[in-house]
Amino acid sequence: MASDEFDIIRRHFSRPELAFAVPGVPLAIGDDCALLQPSPGFELAVSMDMLVEGVHFLADCDPFQLGQRTLLVNLSDLAAMGARPLCFTLAVSLPRSDEHWLARFSAGLAKVAAAHQCPLVGGDLTASAPAVAGRAGPLCLCVQVHGEVPVGAALRRSGARVGDAICVTGTLGDAAAGLRVLRDGTWPELTGPLREALVQAFHTPQSRVLAGMALRGLASAAIDLSDGLASDLEHILKASGVGAWVDVDELPLSEALCAAAAPEQRPALALGGGDDYELCFTVPLQQLQAVQTVLAALGTPVRRIGEIVAGSGLQWRRSGTTMALKVRGYNHFGNAGEPT
């Protein structure tokens, strides 16, 4: 523990690869506040997430991957609003000052920050243990992302209307399967690129930022899938005052997931596993073709999986008929965190 907090900030967090200058941020790290100035005609979209060791990530995980994931899962919230990333703030409660860990963690952050032109502009660094005595608490990370979106153009959860198609980007359940591989050693027979695809889906989710921006003016509502489709789609339904059906046979599943999980395991992973960070959105039918065109141009896979209907609640269908399927998303305090 040779270095103090200001040294750590200087060496690992305010370095130019991570804390680079961008338009819209006249003042960044180094004062009591950062100053942000959204472009004229734009609103600022902000979202905050806290990640706790042992709850959101494994204690022995690779710090570079953790750095990447910490920022990616937050960018996913900007994607869900159709906002362009501007910058982020970061608070870290650190059990110990470990130079190697800090360098790797900040390199992971910097890689994603550069890819999305979203620099670190401020935050807080604190010890997770009392200075005098006491047991250190877990590593705790809190990120707030800031993005720009034209006034009135943000994709909200409340805009879904009866008759809209329900779509998702990418494939579902891979990250949940990847977590089982990493944490529980599930599917030991799965090796090579298929295993790696699942593990990477957990470590480095996509963050569909460009897709979200492309959906402005086309999608009627959107959310990012952090707790699992079953739980997250319900948020759109409640906010919009509508119901929906989803065809389980239409859920987009990867080759890797199908290789790992037996058919009867797949719905629970795809619907309740969480950590997908794909977008779920609704779209009026007359815009569906335009959506497919713009997402194809970005190389973003998209699948139509259901429809918004009058009423409330979510129905699962298979081969055109309603089926009973109990799926729960991840809920802190509410359940054991496993889909049923």
Next chain:
Amino acid sequence: MASDEFDIIRRHFSRPELAFAVPGVPLAIGDDCALLQPSPGFELAVSMDMLVEGVHFLADCDPFQLGQRTLLVNLSDLAAMGARPLCFTLAVSLPRSDEHWLARFSAGLAKVAAAHQCPLVGGDLTASAPAVAGRAGPLCLCVQVHGEVPVGAALRRSGARVGDAICVTGTLGDAAAGLRVLRDGTWPELTGPLREALVQAFHTPQSRVLAGMALRGLASAAIDLSDGLASDLEHILKASGVGAWVDVDELPLSEALCAAAAPEQRPALALGGGDDYELCFTVPLQQLQAVQTVLAALGTPVRRIGEIVAGSGLQWRRSGTTMALKVRGYNHFGNAGEPT
């Protein structure tokens, strides 16, 4: 643990006393992001702080007082920039779902939010322990405050110039003394209103928001005193490329501090104790009278304690002569957190 995270948010965090509507926040709790829209011609000042149980507050502290303090110490960063509070976000990593604790904590937040017209607009709630098994981590709180300041008018650390007077608001060392009373039982002979004054200085710091706004266009640099004057004034000196002297006999000390601490204990408390959340600012001499007038109108005590000089570093003086005084502010990872 009867309630899930969405219930907890609804009952304790999205209630109207805490999450009320204000101009400049078109969308608050309930979507992937909140939307903020600073007034035309204004920048957004943002600051993030993380508070960890056992490090920044005592594990058995009163949740109402903790709620107040959590927001107040963040508002102090807006005060130091001269920004008007707009709204805040909050992430909580919670060891257990305790209804009484949550109700009291959110009531404390709501009291300060109402007083400063600074509502909660978003955030995150997570368990501090794995859902399946494992030891709960400490309570961890992360707040980001957002304020408005006219473009170019923010008080920065970098504006101090040779010849400027150095001033502080309020009195120094009371919060540090209050923490010793609470945590260590120091000065057991101190009772009644004097003891209470020190304890309250720790629990409910002032947050000099109106004073900070009044200093726009008058002060040349400002910072809020979180780690202690010795440490925090150094940030102004480094950012401005100047030195300073401070007259130890001019430090504003409260009646309560003088009653509790012997004369030789007072400088360490006033200079290195931390948690004052008063403003330290520099002001050109020709503006000094105007500063005294506007702060008097607000009822904010202010004391001139020193002067900016050429060079670098901070000199302590007493009766006009330089004195040796070793004082260190609180530094995570750097020292034992006690002034020497």
